Amino acid sequence: MPNRLKRQSPLLPLLLPLAALSCFSLFDTFVPAKPLSVRPHTPATLRSRVGRKARGGDEDNGKLAVGDVVNALCPDDDQWYPGAIGKINDDGTFSVKWDDPEGGPDSHDVSVEGIKKIVIFKDYKVGERVEAVFPDDGYWYPGEVIKVGDVFTVKWDDPDGGPEESEVQAKDIKYPPIPFEKLEVGQKYQGTVRSVLDFGAFVDIGAEGDGLLHISQISQERIDNIYDVLSEGQQVEVWISGKRDEGKFGLTMMEGYTERPRRPMADLTPFADLSSDEWHKGVVARTAPFGAFVTVTLDDGSSADGLVHVSKIKDGFVDNVDDELSIGQEVNVRIESVDLDSNRMSLSMREGYGGGGGFREPADLSAFENVAEDTWLSGKVARIAGFGAFVTVSAPEGGASADGLVHITQIRDGFVESVEDELSEGQEVQVRVTSVDVDSGKMSLSMKPPDA
Numbered sequence: 001m002p003n004r005l006k007r008q009s010p011l012l013p014l015l016l017p018l019a020a021l022s023c024f025s026l027f028d029t030f031v032p033a034k035p036l037s038v039r040p041h042t043p044a045t046l047r048s049r050v051g052r053k054a055r056g057g058d059e060d061n062g063k064l065a066v067g068d069v070v071n072a073l074c075p076d077d078d079q080w081y082p083g084a085i086g087k088i089n090d091d092g093t094f095s096v097k098w099d100d101p102e103g104g105p106d107s108h109d110v111s112v113e114g115i116k117k118i119v120i121f122k123d124y125k126v127g128e129r130v131e132a133v134f135p136d137d138g139y140w141y142p143g144e145v146i147k148v149g150d151v152f153t154v155k156w157d158d159p160d161g162g163p164e165e166s167e168v169q170a171k172d173i174k175y176p177p178i179p180f181e182k183l184e185v186g187q188k189y190q191g192t193v194r195s196v197l198d199f200g201a202f203v204d205i206g207a208e209g210d211g212l213l214h215i216s217q218i219s220q221e222r223i224d225n226i227y228d229v230l231s232e233g234q235q236v237e238v239w240i241s242g243k244r245d246e247g248k249f250g251l252t253m254m255e256g257y258t259e260r261p262r263r264p265m266a267d268l269t270p271f272a273d274l275s276s277d278e279w280h281k282g283v284v285a286r287t288a289p290f291g292a293f294v295t296v297t298l299d300d301g302s303s304a305d306g307l308v309h310v311s312k313i314k315d316g317f318v319d320n321v322d323d324e325l326s327i328g329q330e331v332n333v334r335i336e337s338v339d340l341d342s343n344r345m346s347l348s349m350r351e352g353y354g355g356g357g358g359f360r361e362p363a364d365l366s367a368f369e370n371v372a373e374d375t376w377l378s379g380k381v382a383r384i385a386g387f388g389a390f391v392t393v394s395a396p397e398g399g400a401s402a403d404g405l406v407h408i409t410q411i412r413d414g415f416v417e418s419v420e421d422e423l424s425e426g427q428e429v430q431v432r433v434t435s436v437d438v439d440s441g442k443m444s445l446s447m448k449p450p451d452a
Contacts, residue, residue: 064085064088064094064112064115064117065085065088066085066086066087066088067084067085068084068085068117068118069082069083069084069117069118069120069171070082070083070084070085070096070115070116070117070118071083071115071116071118071233072094072096072108072110072114072115072116073110073114073115074098074108075108075109075110075114076105076108080116080233081098081099082098082099082118083096083097083098083099083107084096084097084099085097085115086107089109092111092112093109093110093111093112094109094110094111094112094115095107095108095109095110096108096109096110096115116233118171120170120171121170122170124145124148124152124170124173125145125148126145126146126147126148127144127145127146128144128145128175129142129143129144129175129176130142130143130144130145130154130173130174130175130176131143131173131174131175131176132152132154132166132168132172132173132174133168133172133173134156134162134166135166135167135168136162136166140174141156141157141158142156142157142158142176143155143156143157143165144157145173146165151167151168151169152167152168152169152170152173153165153166153167153168154166154167154168154173174206175206177206177207177208178205178206178207178208179207179208180207180208180209180243180247180249183207183240183243183249184240185240185241185242185243186239186240187239187240188237188238188239188255189205189206189237189238189239189240190205190235190236190237190238191203191204191205191206191211191235191236191237191238191251192204192233192234192235192236193213193230193231193232193233193234193235193236194210194232195232196226196227196230196231196232197226198215198226199214199215199226200212200213200214200215200217200226201213201226201230203236203238203251205238205251207249208247209247209248209249211238211240211248211249211250211251212248212249212250212251213230213236213238213250213251213252213253214250216288216289216290217241217250217251217252217253217254217257218230218253218254219253219254219289220254220289220320221289222290236253237253238251238252238253239251239252239253239254239255239256239257241257254289257288257289266303266304266305266343267302267304268304268338268340268343268344268345269340270298270300270302271296271298271302271304271306271335271338271345272338272340274335276334276335276336276337277334277442278334278335279332279333279334280296280297280298280332280333280334280335281296281297281330281331281332282294282295282296282297282306282330282331282332282333282347283295283328283329283330283331284325284326284327284328284329284331285305285327286327287321287322287325287326287327288321289310289321290309290310290321291307291308291309291310291312291313291321292307292308292313292321292325293305293306293307293308294306294307294308294331294333294347296333296335296345296347304345305345306333306335306344306345306346306347307344307345307346307347308331308333308347308348308349309346309348312336312346312347312348312349312350313325313349313350314349314350315350331349332349333347333348333349334347334348334349334350335347336348363402363403363441363443364400364402364441365402365436365437365438365441365442365443366438367395367397367400367402368393368395368400368402368404368433368436368443369436369438371395371396371433371436373432373433373434373450374432374450375396375432375433376430376431376432377393377394377395377396377430377431377432377433378393378394378428378429378430379391379392379393379394379404379428379429379430379431379445380392380426380427380428380429381423381424381425381426381427381428381429382403382425383425384419384420384423384424384425385419387407387408387419388405388406388407388408388410388411388419389405389406389411389419389423390403390404390405390406391403391404391405391406391429391431391445393431393433393445402443403443404431404433404442404443404444404445405442405443405444405445406429406431406445406446406447407444410434410444410445410446410447410448411423411447411448412447412448413448429447430447431445431446431447432445432446432447432450433445434446
């Protein structure tokens with residue numbers, strides 16, 4: 001019987017002996033194949049010895065019982081191997097009997113955290129095409145189910161001198177890999193996480209290759225650390241989100257979310273130097289759990305898409321982007337940042353100080369036009385922003401009030417790291433008017449003395 005180390009590759013029966021690790025002995029690591037008279041191995045029918053769970057099964061750490069088929073964590077090398085529960089110990093651990101110790105310990109005591117119960121899929125039907133383990137050599141071969149029951153009978157495609165059919169346990173049967181051309185966007189599958197990376201995970205759904213589950217396709221909530229929600233071997237429910245010509249496909253854990261066709265990269269150069277205070281007309285191109293992509297067109301005809309993050313749609317918490325915006329909706333946005341290197345543009349539907357998402361009539365600042373720069377006015381902080389604070393002041397004559405911006409550099413002498421460390425909403429302050437733009441309704445204020 002082959003050891004677990006060799007189960008990692010279909011070519012290992014052809015390799016030189018390897019030294020086994022921890023759970024394995026250092027001898028007898030190479031087992032010659034059965035004589036060809038039993039069942040010849042041709043390149044077309046050779047299958048891996050890798051112990052793969054019957055496709056369609058689930059892993060469940062519910063109630064474990066003696067005889068349950070499991071994957072368990074070998075305490076000698078911290079690797080997962082197939083086995084079965086042989087005994088339930090008084091201390092709450094389980095004695096796991098390994099499938100193929102091959103000179104190493106036959107069993108180990110393992111805690112429940114180190115055990116994944118395998119629920120074997122047993123719903124194969126007569127006439128279904130499957131791959132199954134040939135009992136005489138332990139390899140996988142294609143065949144057809146011709147009898148069902150507690151034990152299945154499989155008729156082999158290519159007996160080549162061996163038996164035409166064999167009795168096979170359900171755990172040693174699986175459906176053939178799903179061809180790429182049979183995958184359809186929107187199809188639902190049970191998958192197993194094969195590997196986890198910072199940007200996403202590769203998931204086995206039983207296809208010819210693994211699908212990519214991007215971190216943005218795991219949940220509608222923002223995920224900062226993928227390792228907090230996914231781990232290798234985890235069972236997940238996924239949908240096909242998109243297919244590539246090169247045989248690759250994307251997955252999502254959010255039903256109904258599919259990939260949009262890739263758009264050519266837009267030239268963002270005309271947007272790079274625009275003021276973040278200016279408003280522009282835009283049209284919602286598409287929505288996502290994390291925000292909305294809006295197409296902005298300038299007066300000169302330049303057009304590009306930018307992202308309005310969910311936190312930039314309006315004041316307050318936004319639970320669902322689709323409750324606020326819809327494709328084709330006209331909106332007003334500000335350009336907050338442009339990254340030419342990554343070809344990304346960030347937009348906002350909120351005022352610079354966090355107000356509502358649209359054009360406002362310019363404030364009447366005529367009463368402040370002739371206020372001398374050395375005149376101090378009493379004001380109250382209305383709103384805090386990262387770049388400064390908006391202060392409500394009253395004109396010295398006539399009592400008209402309006403909001404002006406105290407930029408972060410005008411709060412005090414010296415470097416100010418955080419506006420919130422210096423000011424708070426409702427705080428009374430003394431300010432000077434440094435500039436007034438009546439046409440745009442903008443007024444700049446300063447808390448620093450005139451000679452500063």
